[in-house]
Amino acid sequence: MNALIAELLRHGPVLTDGAWGTQMQARGLGIGEFPDLWNLTHPDQVLAVAQSYVDAGSRVILTNTFGANRIRLAETDMADRVADINRKGTRLSKQAAGDRARVFASIGPSGKMLIAGEVTPEALLEAFAEQARALAEGGADALIIETMSDLDETKLAVEAAKQTGLPVVASVVFDSGKDKDRTMMGATPEQIAGGLAAAGADVIGANCGLGIEFFAPICRRLKAAGGLPVWIKPNAGMPELVGAETVYKTGTAQFASGIPALVEAGADFIGGCCGSTPEFVRAMGETLKKG
Amino acid sequence: MTDLRQLFDAVVTGDHVTSKAVTAEALAAGVEPLALVNDYMIPAMDDVGGKFERNEYFVPELLLSARAMKAAMELIRPLLAARGTQPIGRVVMGTVKGDLHDIGKNLVCAMLEGGGFEVFDLGVNVAPEKFIAKVRETGARLVGMSALLTTTMPAMKLTIDAFAGEGLRDQVKFMVGGAPVTQRFADTIGADGYAENAPSAVVLAKRLIGVAA
Numbered sequence: 282m283n284a285l286i287a288e289l290l291r292h293g294p295v296l297t298d299g300a301w302g303t304q305m306q307a308r309g310l311g312i313g314e315f316p317d318l319w320n321l322t323h324p325d326q327v328l329a330v331a332q333s334y335v336d337a338g339s340r341v342i343l344t345n346t347f348g349a350n351r352i353r354l355a356e357t358d359m360a361d362r363v364a365d366i367n368r369k370g371t372r373l374s375k376q377a378a379g380d381r382a383r384v385f386a387s388i389g390p391s392g393k394m395l396i397a398g399e400v401t402p403e404a405l406l407e408a409f410a411e412q413a414r415a416l417a418e419g420g421a422d423a424l425i426i427e428t429m430s431d432l433d434e435t436k437l438a439v440e441a442a443k444q445t446g447l448p449v450v451a452s453v454v455f456d457s458g459k460d461k462d463r464t465m466m467g468a469t470p471e472q473i474a475g476g477l478a479a480a481g482a483d484v485i486g487a488n489c490g491l492g493i494e495f496f497a498p499i500c501r502r503l504k505a506a507g508g509l510p511v512w513i514k515p516n517a518g519m520p521e522l523v524g525a526e527t528v529y530k531t532g533t534a535q536f537a538s539g540i541p542a543l544v545e546a547g548a549d550f551i552g553g554c555c556g557s558t559p560e561f562v563r564a565m566g567e568t569l570k571k572g
Numbered sequence: 573m574t575d576l577r578q579l580f581d582a583v584v585t586g587d588h589v590t591s592k593a594v595t596a597e598a599l600a601a602g603v604e605p606l607a608l609v610n611d612y613m614i615p616a617m618d619d620v621g622g623k624f625e626r627n628e629y630f631v632p633e634l635l636l637s638a639r640a641m642k643a644a645m646e647l648i649r650p651l652l653a654a655r656g657t658q659p660i661g662r663v664v665m666g667t668v669k670g671d672l673h674d675i676g677k678n679l680v681c682a683m684l685e686g687g688g689f690e691v692f693d694l695g696v697n698v699a700p701e702k703f704i705a706k707v708r709e710t711g712a713r714l715v716g717m718s719a720l721l722t723t724t725m726p727a728m729k730l731t732i733d734a735f736a737g738e739g740l741r742d743q744v745k746f747m748v749g750g751a752p753v754t755q756r757f758a759d760t761i762g763a764d765g766y767a768e769n770a771p772s773a774v775v776l777a778k779r780l781i782g783v784a785a
Contacts, residue, residue: 302721302722302723303722303723306723310723311670312723312724312727313670313697313723313724313727392672392673392675394635394675397635397678456751457630457631459626459627463627463630465630465631466631466632467630467633519752519754520722520725520752521756521757522757522760522761526726527726529722555722
């Protein structure tokens, strides 16, 4: 096991952070605005989100760099700022973390489909490698490839991330099939675990997608098939519309009550995805302490 | 004479080379273009939808089948247009304002086309006024909206409200979909229907315009 991962896991499951996008919206990010650009335009607000998770007890926090790859940024006028956005995002999280938390810098999907010929493997590898380099330069302790739905794209991202020498977490979304235990492309937890372990991931996982109640069986299968530490970050249920805003109705207590089943299933890194907040992290931390 | 069941099989297995070749042969032999659509392609896409529901097919297989269907439709569409054949319905599709995701929306467009609809795809980041202008231009009675982000879902409601503001709400039905969208959300914003995936979007579209699925 990678030395940093082993050190983090020495005393049992590690509390990670919650959602960033919804937290930035609460601080004024507009509908349709590209969150990653705020690293350059609103660094104080991004820092405040990072700080709120460190203060809530996160031992691992992520970065506001999920969409900051060349392919996604091409949809904005900031494609030439890939390195700046990623370096700055990582530095903001490092600043908030100090010596209280580790920073796992976020890499999200390209938004293009390999199988449909919308992008080539070479272009993906290059885009992920460029982002990973900038995250490493910004001082990331590890890289987290998350919210992926295509195993092939994820493997390319792992290959690119490994080039930095940092530990790599790779996490996919299971939300398809009648039992909701497949990725959008139809892969099972066993196929994902096998593929990502072979690609050299240090930690594998599942995030986003559905509510916390769906994650324990998937966690168990990932752990059994991959033989690696498992990263779990469920959504806070499904969003609903209240007034002009989307809100998540799963409460902190309800979310935290799902934590023991995840620990039992072998989860090593635990946090929340869309809709979760620093309050969720606090509640999860208390539940973990009791366990 | 070409065995037209090959067209059905080619769409189901996602073989776009064969679907195009068989269609070309059949048209050259004088087969009615509409018969190819109604008797082979629509049943094939229904079969694909069934396989998706049964977990036999996932998105990659849907994409391949949609591509096979499109290859055939490219030969058939001009002939249908020349004969003045009406599609079963016209639908305006788009990913809502602020949202740049198009994977799901593209898949729904392809499946709707395979289901016999004429699709006007406005792409991504579509403002309410663009939906309105396209509906006015085409006379479409159906609008499909996609959102992949919880932060852009509210734009679905803004679009429906904008149609109401123009006095057009009663002329169109709205169908919505996308990862964070639920039936409950669709009900809340006053949409006429929600589809969880691309095959069920076709069934829903037919129901909304009163065509038997």
